[in-house]
Amino acid sequence: MSQSHHPWTAFYDPSMRTKIETAQYRTIGDMVSAVSHLYKDQPAFTACLPNGMNGTLSFAQVDEMSDGLAVYLRETAGLKQGDRVAVQMPNGLSFPVVAFAILKAGCVIVNVNPLYTAEEMAHQFADSDPQALIVVDIFADKLTQALKGHPIPNVIVTQVAEFFPAMPRGIVRLVQKHWDRTLASITLPHIRLPDAIAAGHQESKRNDIAVEGYRGALSPDDIACLQYTGGTTGVAKGAMLTHANLMMNMEQTMEMISGVEKGREVALTALPLYHIFAFTVNLLGFYYLGARNILIPNPRPLSNLKRAFENYPITWMSGVNTLFNGLSNEVWFQDSPPKSLKFASAGGMALQSAVAERWQDVTGKPVLEGYGLTESSPVITFNPLGKTRANSIGIPLPSTELRCVDETGNEVPQGEAGELTARGPQIMRGYWNKPNETAKTMWDGWLLTGDIGIMDKDGYFSIVDRKKDMVLVSGFNVYPNEIEDCLARHPGIMEAAVIGVPDGASGEAVKAFVVLHNATLSPEAIRAYCKKHLTAYKVPKTVEIRDDLPKSNVGKILRKDLRQLDAAMRDAS
Structure with missing residues (x-):
């Protein structure tokens, strides 16, 4: 069946393209350079700290700085086209400069969660084999341990208030150093980000090097990003996303968002840019539109967002269910909801209908739900503005096909x-x-998502269950195998199994069931052990100690039985 005959096309806006043959720009670097010239003097990114300090870069500044860093990576650091560069930083002015520089240089960005433990970092570094690492200084204390088994030849260090005006940057540094004590001493050889950019500019002038040459050697099918995911098996894997993948998905998504005005939007980015949804939609998509992007380094507590809403006319924001739920319950947000907001979009986890309704009541504007995976760059479906359906992930994007299949791969009847x-x-x-x-x-070109869904008579889709055992904590994928492996390394634990359980604050929470060698080991001690080895959102919220775990006749631990047991206990309580 051709796409024009799919039922969902009837709900496309008449003004939009129903099929996108090729992206407007060959590569992301081409897009960045063209758009930067178009909107050169307008503000592109503003980093907004909770203490009121902020810094802003124009489109021209982002372009110029990323050019300098691109030359540094290729000429001074000696990287080649296709080499990987790991990036480990929260939202801030450094992120777009660094990301665009890597892509302009023809290298591959490897997004690394800055909250990862040294063990988690080491695993991702070993798998992706980066030739450079660009890291924020407040997380650099883990570098020595993380790089012990896999050294990275080039380390570039940035800071939270990078590119801020001198006075606020100095104040932030003093607070970090003497009050928060968050600045670690870095013993590894490294260069500061501004120095690397300056060195790149000097090299470019000295040898008449044009960044366009790096971009010109690239094909749209070259890899732009390795985005790590546990996939359907729980084994950490890097999804190879090409320039064409990301550029097409950006254009597909923007096509579905009606009512945006190029060069006039103000987007709030509270989701981390290392998350694939924020990377494609917030970073690439709103740069493409010439929007001003308000970057929030840390949205927790939610009061960290207060100054951003007070100081900037936010017209669009993205988030996960927990963010919209939390904001809707903040008194300051209820008292003064953003008047300029056009709509919000939700991804990363299921949007609860009660949350969507409350958000509409508080702001007067809808929150639109979509669906996607890391492996799809990530957006597959979206709810069209004005045609939103409750409890639905919407309809497929232009040039996207979605179907429901049985265990043999055959399409099931509609409904x-x-x-x-x-x-x-x-x-x-x-x-x-x-x-x-x-x-x-x-x-055969089809991606098996591992999610169970239904297409209704109009072509709208909904998720009814997840095939995989993945736990979704505040929009972040958590894989039981990884946590079970961590627990199994504890000398006092004999067996462990992990499931996801409903949680009002985060959608789902991690629960661990353990059988002990050491009967004196407490749940609190087990959680404390996990905190040393796992990122905070992966740490089990509850630990239940048991005499045994349910198993199949071949000895496999049955997580489904534990889920049923936990549900029965909650129903009885």
């Missing part, structure tokens, strides 16, 4: 549940160095 499979220009090339894992997830 029946089946595994969602997607095909389109945003689907990844495959997993980095894991052809067997790629073969399990992709078939």
Whole structure:
């Protein structure tokens, strides 16, 4: 069936393209340079700290700085086209400069969660083999341990208030150093980000080097990003996303967002830019539109967002269910909701209908839900503005096909549940160095999502269940295998199993069931152990100590039985 005959196309806006043949720009670097020239003197990014300090870069400044860093990476650091560069930083002015520089240089960005433990960092570094690491200084205390088994030849260090005016930057540094005591001493050889940019500019002038040469050697099908995900098996894998994948998905998504005005929008980015939804939609999409992007380094507590809403006319924001739920319950937000807001978009986890209704009541504007995966760059579906349906993930983007299939891969009748499979220009090339894992997830151009869904008579889709055991904590994927492996390394634990349980604050929470070697080990001690080895959102919120765990006849621990047991206990309480 051709896409024009899919039922959901009837709900496309008449003014939008129903099919996008090719992206407007060949590569992300081409887009950045062209858009920067178009909006050169307008503010592109403003980093807004909770203490009121802020800094802003124009489109021209972002372009000029990223050019300098691109030359540094290629000429001074000696990186080649296709080399990986790990980036580990929260939202801030450094992020777009660094990301665009890597992509202009023809290198591959590897987004790394800055909250990762040294063990988690080491695993991702070993798999992606980066030739450079760009890291924020407040997290650099883990570098020595993380790089012990896999040294990275080039380390560039930035700071939270990088590119702020001198006075607020100095104040922030003093507070970090003497009050918060968050600045770690860095013993590894490194260079500061502004110095690397300056060195790149000097090299460019000295040898008449043009960044356009790096971009010109690239193909749209070259890899732009390795975005790590646990996929359907729980094994950490890097999804290979090409320039074409990301550019097409950006244009597909922007096509669905009616009512935006180029050069006039103000977007609030509270989601971390290292998360694929924020990377594609907030970073790339709103740069493409010439929007001003208000970057929030840390949205917790939610009062950290207060000054951003007070000081800037926010017209659009993205978030997860927990963010919208939390803001709707903040007194300061209820008393003064953003008057300039046009709409908000939700991704990363299911949007609860009660939260969507409350958000509409408080702001007077809708929150639109979409659906996607890291492997699809990430957006597959979106609820069209004015045609939103409750409890639905919306309709497929232009040039995207979505179907529900049975266990044999055959499409099920409309209205029946089946595994969602997607095909389109945003689907990844495959997993980095894991052809067997790629073969399990992709078939004949179709991506097997692992999620069970239903298409209604009009072509709107909804998720009814997740096939995989993944736990979704505040929009972040948590994989039981990883936590179970961590627990199994504790000398006092004999067996462990992990499931997700409903949680009002984060959507789901991690719960661990353990059988002990050491009967004196307490749940609190187990959680404390996990905090040393896992990022905070992966740490079990509750630990239940048991005499045994349910198993199959071959000895496999049955997580589904534990889920049923936990549900029964909650129903009885």
